[in-house]
Amino acid sequence: MRKFDKPDFDVKEIVLTCASSISDSEKKERIENVSEYIDQKSREYNSLAESHLLFQIDIHNMVDGLVSAEEMKQLYEDKFVKHKYVRPKYYDKIMILTNGICPVCELGQVGNLDHYLPKSLYPTYTLTPYNLIPxxxxxxxxxxxxxxxxxxxxxxxxxxxxxDDEIWLKAELNIVENGLVAVYFVNSDIVNDVFVKKCISHMIIFDLYKKYATEAAREISENILMWKKGINKWGEDGFRDYINDIIKSLECIHNNSWKVALYRALLENVNVLYDV
Ligand SMILES: [Zn+2]
Structure with missing residues (x-):
């Protein structure tokens, strides 16, 4: 969950490009006629999102009373996603914005674009680039x-x-019957308590507590022998230095990954290695 630069395409140009190959001239004209409205509404989306007020946008079923949600969906699927001249201009470029890794879980490969505000309920933003997340x-x-x-x-x-301004994702290591497990939680000590609630929502919506615990279980099982060897060989202080170097290296990528949270938990509780 890192912040990425938003795609910087002109939404009016996107609408007109998608509409340009529609053969039904009446429909084409209606869509062209809402391009200015979509452009203006997309600017509003950007301002509201910057002020954390995106939830104030009401659900609706028509774009400026002229184009239906179903028509916008069709425009998105047939032209924006599939049209051989339109797709490389926008869709393919947005798909690679996060280097192929899902920015939501940071585990999966990007498979498609998600409408942050769903296109069936907010058709005005079907082609708004800031609303399209790989x-x-x-x-x-x-x-x-x-x-x-x-x-x-x-x-x-x-x-x-x-x-990434603050450390909001944390883990703790617990000994269970068959070894060591990491339990993830959102750090409630950070200053912005509204953001704490948002992080908790994010973790629940995408089932990330469980997913991160599974990733951590694999990391622990692959490394635990080496960690135990390390603490015996270098002593606790030497082992902490080693773990600290791993943390610093992971922090260069980002501050709140499941992996950096796991290594911070190990650094805080290296003694746990004597008991497993
Ligand atoms: Zn994902």
């Missing part, structure tokens, strides 16, 4: 077409939410 299929399935009544109930928006 996402893995699993996260897309989990989000479904929910609406969110407040900033804190909505998931983190990868183009607008500053997620």
């Amino acid at each position: 996402i893995c299929r699993d996260c897309n399935f989990k989000k479904k077409t929910e609406t969110f009544s407040s900033y804190e109930k909505a998931p983190i928006h990868p183009y607008y939410d500053e997620t």
Whole structure:
């Protein structure tokens, strides 16, 4: 969950480009006629998102009373996603914005674009680039077409939410019958308590407590022998130095990954290695 630069395409140009190959001239004209309205509304979307007020946008079923949600969906699927001249201009470029990794879970490969505000309920933003998030299929399935009544109930928006200023993702190591497990939680000590609630919503919506614990279980099982050897060989202080170097290296990528949270938990509790 890192912040990424939002795609910087002119939405009016996107609408007109998508409309240009429509053969039904009446429909083509109607869509061209709403391009200015969509442009203006997309600017409003950007301002509201910057102020964390995106939830104030009302659900609707027509774009400026002229084009239906179904027509916008068709325009998106037939032209924006599939048209051989339109797709490379926008869709393919947005798909690679996060280097192929899902920005929501940071585990899966990007499979398609998700409409942050679902296109069936907010058709005006079907082609708004700031509303299109490259996402893995699993996260897309989990989000479904929910609406969110407040900033804190909505998931983190990868183009607008500053997620790396503070350490909000933490873990603790617990000994269980068959070894060591990591339990993830959102750090409630950070200053911005609204953001704490938002992070918790994000973790629940995308089932990330469980996913991160599973990733951590693999990391622990692959490394535990080496960690135990390390603490015996270098002593606790030497082992802490080694773990600290791993943390610093992971922090260069980002501050709140499941992996850096796991190594911070190990650093805080290296003694746990004597008991497993
Ligand atoms: Zn994902």
